[in-house]
Amino acid sequence: MTESAASAAPPLVAHAYSRRVAVVHGPNLNLLGTREPEKYGRVTLPEIDARLRALGAVRGVAIECVQANGEGELVTWIQEAGPRVDGFVINPAAYTHTSVAIRDALLATGKPFVEVHLTNVYAREPFRHHSYLADVAVGRVMGFGALSYDLGLTGLLDRLG
Ligand code: DQA
Numbered sequence: 118m119t120e121s122a123a124s125a126a127p128p129l130v131a132h133a134y135s136r137r138v139a140v141v142h143g144p145n146l147n148l149l150g151t152r153e154p155e156k157y158g159r160v161t162l163p164e165i166d167a168r169l170r171a172l173g174a175v176r177g178v179a180i181e182c183v184q185a186n187g188e189g190e191l192v193t194w195i196q197e198a199g200p201r202v203d204g205f206v207i208n209p210a211a212y213t214h215t216s217v218a219i220r221d222a223l224l225a226t227g228k229p230f231v232e233v234h235l236t237n238v239y240a241r242e243p244f245r246h247h248s249y250l251a252d253v254a255v256g257r258v259m260g261f262g263a264l265s266y267d268l269g270l271t272g273l274l275d276r277l278g
Contacts, residue, residue: 134173136277137180137201137203138179138203138274139182139195139198139202139204140166140205140207141205141208142182142184143184143207144187144212146184149165157262158263160263166182180270181198191209191212191222195222198226202228205223205229205231206269207223207230207233208233214245216249220253223250230273232248232250233265237259256269
């Protein structure tokens with residue numbers, strides 16, 4: 118094929134994205150922006166998701182975002198997403214401190230995940246110091262507000278290679 122013919126017919130890109138990551142937000146995170154802004158900041162969940170999608174796009178990674186308030190809803194969503202994603206970024210919110218079911222669902226996928234929190238949970242009440250995900254996560258990022266998610270996604274993508 119000559120050079121001019123090639124430029125006349127640009128190749129189709131079959132798959133723009135080489136990887137897929139799920140971002141999972143737990144209960145009450147739909148209220149970000151107005152929920153205790155002195156702790157959680159003023160950035161809304163749609164703004165966080167848009168940033169993560171943009172960050173993913175420049176790395177060729179499709180980002181799927183979900184938020185649910187119910188533990189069972191989150192478990193079912195993780196089960197369904199497992200086969201189609203390469204890994205998870207998850208802020209389980211209050212379920213961090215209570216949910217064996219979410220831990221088991223993530224482990225059942227066999228996919229790596231990063232645990233993120235907007236706040237530094239160790240600077241808060243003692244009941245927030247325990248995480249059911251901490252020992253099985255690739256890593257944990259907390260205390261940087263919405264930036265925790267960006268850092269978590271960056272760390273996961275580095276791990277995925
Ligand atoms: C949180 C911390 C949790 O303890 C709390 O229940 C949340 C948010 C955070 O992002 O800082 O809902 O996960």
